[in-house]
Each structure stands twice: as C-alpha cells, then as structure tokens.
Amino acid sequence: MKHTISVLVENRFGVLARVSGLFSGRGFNIDSLCVGETDDPTVSRMTIVVRGDERVLEQIIKQLRKLIDVIKVSNLTKEEHVERELVLIKVSAMNKKRAEIMEIVNIFRAKIIDVDHQIVTIEMTGDEDKISALIELMKPFGIKELVRTGRIAISRGGR
Amino acid sequence: MTKMSGAEILVESLLKEGVRDMFGYQGGAVLPIFDVLVDKPINFILVRHEQGAAHAADGYARSTGKVGVCIATSGPGATNLVTGIATAYMDSVPIVALTGQVPTHMIGNDAFQEADIIGITRPITKHSYLVKDVKELARTVKEAFHIARTGRPGPVVIDLPKNVSTGETEYNYPEKVNIRSYNPTYLGHPMQIKRAAKAISKSKRPVIYAGGGIIISGASEELLKFSETTNIPVTTTLLGLGGFPGTHPLFLGMLGMHGTKYANLAITESDLIIAIGARFDDRITGKTSEFAPHAKIIHIDIDPSAISKNIQVDIPIVGDAKRVLQELNKIVTKCDISPWHRKINKWKREYPLTYKQNEKLKPQYVVEKIYEVTKGRAIITTEVGQNQMWAAQYYKYTRPRTLLSSGGLGTMGYGFPAAIGAQVGNPEAIVFDIAGDGSFQMNIQELATAVQFNLPVNVAILNNQYLGMVRQWQELFFNKRYAYTSLEVSPDFVKVAEAYGAVGIRVEKKEDVTPALKHAIQTKKPVILDFRVEKEENVFPMVPAGAALNQMIEGMA
Ligand SMILES: Cc1ncc(C[n+]2csc(CCOP(=O)(O)OP(=O)(O)O)c2C)c(N)n1
Numbered sequence: 252m253k254h255t256i257s258v259l260v261e262n263r264f265g266v267l268a269r270v271s272g273l274f275s276g277r278g279f280n281i282d283s284l285c286v287g288e289t290d291d292p293t294v295s296r297m298t299i300v301v302r303g304d305e306r307v308l309e310q311i312i313k314q315l316r317k318l319i320d321v322i323k324v325s326n327l328t329k330e331e332h333v334e335r336e337l338v339l340i341k342v343s344a345m346n347k348k349r350a351e352i353m354e355i356v357n358i359f360r361a362k363i364i365d366v367d368h369q370i371v372t373i374e375m376t377g378d379e380d381k382i383s384a385l386i387e388l389m390k391p392f393g394i395k396e397l398v399r400t401g402r403i404a405i406s407r408g409g410r
Numbered sequence: 411m412t413k414m415s416g417a418e419i420l421v422e423s424l425l426k427e428g429v430r431d432m433f434g435y436q437g438g439a440v441l442p443i444f445d446v447l448v449d450k451p452i453n454f455i456l457v458r459h460e461q462g463a464a465h466a467a468d469g470y471a472r473s474t475g476k477v478g479v480c481i482a483t484s485g486p487g488a489t490n491l492v493t494g495i496a497t498a499y500m501d502s503v504p505i506v507a508l509t510g511q512v513p514t515h516m517i518g519n520d521a522f523q524e525a526d527i528i529g530i531t532r533p534i535t536k537h538s539y540l541v542k543d544v545k546e547l548a549r550t551v552k553e554a555f556h557i558a559r560t561g562r563p564g565p566v567v568i569d570l571p572k573n574v575s576t577g578e579t580e581y582n583y584p585e586k587v588n589i590r591s592y593n594p595t596y597l598g599h600p601m602q603i604k605r606a607a608k609a610i611s612k613s614k615r616p617v618i619y620a621g622g623g624i625i626i627s628g629a630s631e632e633l634l635k636f637s638e639t640t641n642i643p644v645t646t647t648l649l650g651l652g653g654f655p656g657t658h659p660l661f662l663g664m665l666g667m668h669g670t671k672y673a674n675l676a677i678t679e680s681d682l683i684i685a686i687g688a689r690f691d692d693r694i695t696g697k698t699s700e701f702a703p704h705a706k707i708i709h710i711d712i713d714p715s716a717i718s719k720n721i722q723v724d725i726p727i728v729g730d731a732k733r734v735l736q737e738l739n740k741i742v743t744k745c746d747i748s749p750w751h752r753k754i755n756k757w758k759r760e761y762p763l764t765y766k767q768n769e770k771l772k773p774q775y776v777v778e779k780i781y782e783v784t785k786g787r788a789i790i791t792t793e794v795g796q797n798q799m800w801a802a803q804y805y806k807y808t809r810p811r812t813l814l815s816s817g818g819l820g821t822m823g824y825g826f827p828a829a830i831g832a833q834v835g836n837p838e839a840i841v842f843d844i845a846g847d848g849s850f851q852m853n854i855q856e857l858a859t860a861v862q863f864n865l866p867v868n869v870a871i872l873n874n875q876y877l878g879m880v881r882q883w884q885e886l887f888f889n890k891r892y893a894y895t896s897l898e899v900s901p902d903f904v905k906v907a908e909a910y911g912a913v914g915i916r917v918e919k920k921e922d923v924t925p926a927l928k929h930a931i932q933t934k935k936p937v938i939l940d941f942r943v944e945k946e947e948n949v950f951p952m953v954p955a956g957a958a959l960n961q962m963i964e965g966m967a
C-alpha cells in the first residue's frame with residue numbers, strides 16, 4: 252500500500268541526506284520525494300510517497316520524528332487531502348499525427364508548451380491516475396522523453 | 411568586543427559545558443585547536459589510536475553520567491573514530507566527537523586527508539554538524555552538548571574545517587538552546603500511568619524487565635522502590651546490570667540469550683511485563699513470536715520509536731524512566747502474588763547459575779574472585795565474547811554505572827579504552843577490564859596511554875587462546891569445526907605489559923587468583939593479568955539464536 256507523508260524540515264544543507272538515508276538504511280523504498288521551500292524560508296516541505304504495511308509506516312514516521320531537523324510529520328493518507336503531480340512529455344508528432352495528439356491534449360486539459368517539426372512537448376498536472384492515463388494514450392505516438400515531478404500533496408480544508 | 415579564533419571559541423565553549431577531561435589524537439587539521447588546548451584547564455589524554463579516544467570518551471560518559479569528548483584529525487583520524495561512535499550510538503551514550511576537516515573551500519576536492527565524516531557517520535549519530543562559518547561555532551557546541559545529553563542520549567559529531575578553527579569572530583556563548591524541532595517527552599501521560607498501575611494491581615505473574623534506560627535516567631532508586639513496593643521481581647538486560655542491586659532477593663539476574671534460566675522462565679510464564687528503558691533487542695527476546703506469550707506488555711521509554719518496534723506493546727508510556735517511575739510509585743501498591751514468588755524461588759533453587767568446579771582454572775572463578783576481592787565496588791568494563799557474558803553472570807553489580815559493556819554493537823576492543831576513560835572520570839575507583847585474549851589485542855596499544863597518564867587500570871585477560879564465543883558456536887552449531895578461531899599465537903602478555911612499562915602477572919593456578927588480584931590493586935599501576943583459563947569452557951545457559959527463551963541449552967553443573 253502506498254502512503255503519502257508530508258514532512259516539514261529545517262531548510263538546511265544535509266537534511267535531505269538525513270531523510271533519504273533513514274529510508275535507505277532501513278531498506279525502505281521511496282516511490283517519490285519532492286522538496287521545496289514553504290512560505291517561511293527557513294522551512295521546507297517534503298512530500299514522500301512510500302510503500303509498506305502499517306507497521307513499516309509507523310516505524311518510518313517515528314524515525315522521521317526522531318531526526319533533529321524534522322519539525323513535523325503528517326501521514327496525509329489518513330486524512331482528506333489533494334494530490335497533484337506534474338508531467339512533461341515529449342512525443343514525436345509527424346504531420347498527420349499532430350491533430351490527433353492535440354485532441355487528446357484538449358480532452359485532458361493539458362497544454363502544449365513546445366513544438367518543432369518532429370515533436371510536441373506536453374505539460375499536464377493531475378493526480379497519478381490521470382497522468383498515467385495520458386502517458387498510456389501517448390505511447391503509441393512514440394514518447395521521446397518524459398519527466399514527472401513526483402507527488403505533492405496538501406490536506407483539505409482549514410486545518 | 412575583541413575577536414577570538416575558532417579554536418579559542420571552541421575550547422572556551424567546551425569549558426562552559428563543563429568539560430574537564432578529553433581524549434584524542436593530533437593531526438594537521440586540528441593543530442590550531444591543540445595549540446589552544448595546551449594552555450587550558452582541560453586534562454587531555456593522548457591516546458594511541460583514535461578508536462581508543464572514542465571508547466575512552468564513552469567509558470568516561472557511562473561511568474560518570476557526563477558527556478564524553480574526543481577529538482581527531484580529518485580523514486584517517488576521523489574514520490578511526492567510527493567504530494567508537496557506532497558503539498556509543500547503539501548504547502545511547504552521550505559523547506561529542508570533534509573532527510578536523512580540510513578548509514571549507516577545499517571540501518569535495520579530494521583534498522589531502524579529506525573524508526566526508528558527516529556522511530560516513532550520519533546513520534550512527536544522534537546528530538551532526540559541519541561548521542561552515544566560525545560565527546556558527548559557539549551555538550553549534552551549545553546545541554551539540556544539549557542534544558548529546560538530553561532525551562535518549564547519543565553521539566554528536568562536530569566537523570571543524572581548518573579555516574573555521576583559524577577564522578576569527580566575537581565570542582558569545584549562548585545562554586539557552588532553542589531547537590524548535592527537538593523537544594523530548596519526559597513526563598509520561600497520566601492516563602497511561604493510571605492504566606499501567608491498574609494492570610499491575612490485577613496481574614498475578616508480573617516481571618519487571620529493566621534496561622540501560624534505568625541507568626541513563628538515574629532511576630535506580632525509583633526502580634528499587636517500585637519493585638519493593640509492588641513486590642515484583644526484576645530482571646535486567648546487560649546494560650541494565652547495576653540499575654537494580656544484584657544481591658537483592660527480588661533480582662532474577664540477566665535475561666536473554668545468556669540470561670539465567672529463572673529469568674527466562676519467568677518472562678515466558680509472566681502475565682505482565684513492565685519494560686523500562688529497554689528495547690526488546692533480539693538477544694533479549696529470542697524468537698519474538700514466542701516471547702512472553704501470556705503477557706500484557708507495559709513499555710516505558712523516552713524514545714517513541716522504540717515502542718512496538720519488535721514486540722507489540724499494550725500500554726506504552728513515552729517518558730523518562732525516572733519521572734514515570736516517580737509517578738507510578740505514588741499509586742502502586744503491594745501485589746498479592748505469593749504463588750508466583752514460590753514458583754520463581756523453586757526455579758532459582760532448581761536452576762541456579764553455576765559452572766563445573768574442578769582443579770582447573772575456570773574463567774567464571776576468576777570473575778567471582780574479582781567480585782570478592784573488590785567487594786563489588788569496582789568499575790568493570792568488558793570486552794566482547796565469553797568474557798563479557800561471564801562478567802555479566804558472575805559479578806554482582808549493586809550500583810549503577812559500574813558495568814560498562816558494548817551491548818548493542820558488541821565491539822571487541824571496547825573494554826580497555828573504556829576502562830581508561832572510566833579511570834580518568836573516577837580517579838579513586840578500582841577499574842577492571844574483564845577481557846578476552848582476542849579482544850584485548852584490538853586496542854592493546856592503549857597500554858602506552860595508561861602508563862603515560864598514570865591510570866592504574868587492571869586488565870584481567872580470561873586467556874582461553876581462542877575467539878572463545880565464536881568457537882563455542884562452532885562447537886554447538888558447526889560440528890566442532892574450529893575454522894579460524896584459534897589464537898594459538900598471541901604475544902606473551904606479561905612481557906608486553908613490561909615492555910610498555912606496566913605490570914604483568916601470569917596466573918595459571920586457582921590458588922594464585924586472589925593473591926594476584928590483591929597485588930594488582932595494590933600496585934597503583936596499570937596491570938595486565940594473564941589468566942590462563944580452561945580453553946574450551948562454554949557460556950551457559952544459552953538460548954540458540956532464533957529459538958524461544960525457554961529453549962535453553964544448559965551446561966552440566
Ligand atoms: C570488532 C569485532 N570483530 C568481530 C567480532 C565477532 N566476535 C564476537 S565474540 C568474538 C571472539 C572474542 O574473542 P576473545 O576476545 O578472546 O573473547 P572470548 O570469547 O574468548 O572470551 C568475535 C570474533 C566482534 N564482536 N567485534
């Protein structure tokens with residue numbers, strides 16, 4: 252089972268290594284990890300997606316809390332939250348295919364952000380399912396390159 | 411305000427933290443620091459290998475309760491500290507390890523004697539700092555000591571680039587630490603404490619299982635009161651020995667792999683286990699699925715991540731052992747459990763901890779005599795292996811901080827430098843390292859340190875000419891195939907002692923043990939006692955790795 256953990260950390264060098272080392276040192280695999288500064292420049296937020304049973308997850312959270320540079324850990328999977336991911340896809344788009352690609356892009360409310368004779372580059376945000384669906388539909392055209400940010404997430408409502 | 415160099419700021423900050431003794435080794439990246447140190451009121455002990463400095467700081471910390479401090483140069487000096495840092499980490503020992511580092515502008519360039527010691531020690535430290543700016547130094551030292559000694563203690567590394575030591579700034583030592591993300595929980599939750607008291611009052615077969623946390627939090631008196639008030643028997647881990655009087659009628663001895671049979675049986679039949687400052691290590695639990703199958707478990711620990719890690723806990727209480735026991739002691743009453751006591755006393759009579767006495771020199775006998783001759787008032791350190799287990803089984807520890815042993819990491823070579831550290835911290839104490847012939851050779855070079863600084867430590871080598879504990883496993887589980895465990899070639903330890911300027915005594919006969927020990931204590935010099943013990947003696951009882959606690963192999967008494 253996948254879990255989304257949101258971690259507030261001191262915005263300092265070495266913190267990412269401590270967090271990721273904690274996972275690797277215990278043989279936990281990270282599915283994705285996103286870091287960015289928050290509104291407070293001394294604090295960063297990490298969104299980490301991991302797989303594991305409840306016991307593994309409980310240990311991960313306790314171990315994260317034990318790190319001196321970690322301010323707060325929440326398990327978003329346990330509460331109402333929204334998740335988003337951003338993907339950039341370079342698809343080969345020779346003349347005839349172009350219209351077809353454009354149509355799919357419109358249906359998905361994605362955007363074309365770059366074109367040349369051979370390729371179009373598509374940008375889309377969405378949850379994991381939507382992104383996977385777009386990728387599947389693009390595969391037949393020939394994906395040249397693809398990059399995903401990994402999941403970021405935030406709890407719903409005013410808490 | 412006048413400016414000071416980083417090295418001066420460092421040493422002033424150490425003095426502010428109350429540091430009076432320090433262990434370490436010289437080198438290029440730390441030269442400026444030593445240049446300041448030499449004029450300050452800090453008793454500096456120059457070891458002969460940095461590993462010795464880390465273990466000595468550890469032994470100092472465990473025996474005094476203060477933070478131990480060690481220092482080494484960059485690169486190889488720093489990497490030589492690693493085993494000592496890991497040892498301290500596993501046993502929650504507060505040490506601060508200072509390492510030199512190449513100048514900041516050279517970091518990452520594979521400069522001469524550069525090693526990423528922060529990266530290397532990340533998984534074996536409670537926290538670590540690379541000081542990049544001399545302005546950060548005073549605050550860093552303040553935080554490092556605070557983190558090392560509070561909560562669940564542990565080692566902290568401060569990496570000091572050479573230009574930070576030589577750089578200058580104004581010196582202001584902060585009055586307070588403010589780390590927003592670090593607030594250990596000391597007070598147990600009152601509801602949980604009430605629940606625990608209720609469970610205790612209802613139990614019929616309770617056992618207290620106490621670990622090193624008792625000693626770290628200074629909770630031995632509270633534990634004694636708790637046990638005597640409730641009438642509940644106590645077993646301890648290796649690191650818990652001394653946290654409860656070893657001579658007390660309610661004491662069951664150590665539990666686990668080489669624990670007493672009655673402690674392990676009591677755990678197995680118990681209906682309530684009260685774990686205090688212990689972490690259900692695999693050497694304690696044996697097969698976890700069969701550990702205390704009938705018991706509810708109360709777990710008091712300052713580290714939330716220790717709770718329900720190996721064994722599911724019914725009543726967790728996160729907090730400091732001493733504070734929680736103080737609260738519990740206000741509400742608990744005597745348990746009506748005479749049948750349980752009768753059962754335990756029967757086990758104690760039926761399965762006492764013994765060994766086969768004959769005319770030969772037995773290692774257990776040597777340990778018993780050390781106990782007798784020192785009247786149980788010595789500080790004992792151990793190496794690792796059979797020597798360590800016999801030291802745990804046959805010496806009765808009655809006071810906290812009198813047994814220093816590498817439990818979690820099991821580091822051979824720990825005992826001798828730890829003894830040096832303990833002697834520095836307790837100049838009046840009689841200190842014995844109960845050693846193995848293998849382990850002692852891992853840090854034998856520290857003999858020079860002991861001699862140079864007039865530290866009258868005693869090393870009692872239980873010389874069985876084997877890596878005895880490994881040989882025991884080969885005997886029991888590998889058809890007696892003694893692959894690479896024979897130490898038939900070892901130096902003449904008496905001559906080695908003499909070569910270093912220490913005293914060497916060889917003991918081959920039983921009747922010579924007591925006089926030799928008495929003589930060693932009297933000399934007031936470092937002494938190596940080479941006890942030529944029975945070579946193939948085994949440590950019993952023994953729970954084979956992975957077996958349940960009640961599946962013990964017993965020796966023939
Ligand atoms: C640094 C280190 N290396 C290897 C081991 C594995 N080990 C555990 S006990 C032991 C044998 C110790 O021999 P000795 O010091 O003579 O003690 P004895 O068991 O004979 O009393 C070994 C090799 C260890 N614990 N530590």
Ligand SMILES: [Mg+2]
Nearest residue numbers: 846847876878
């Ligand atoms: Mg040996």
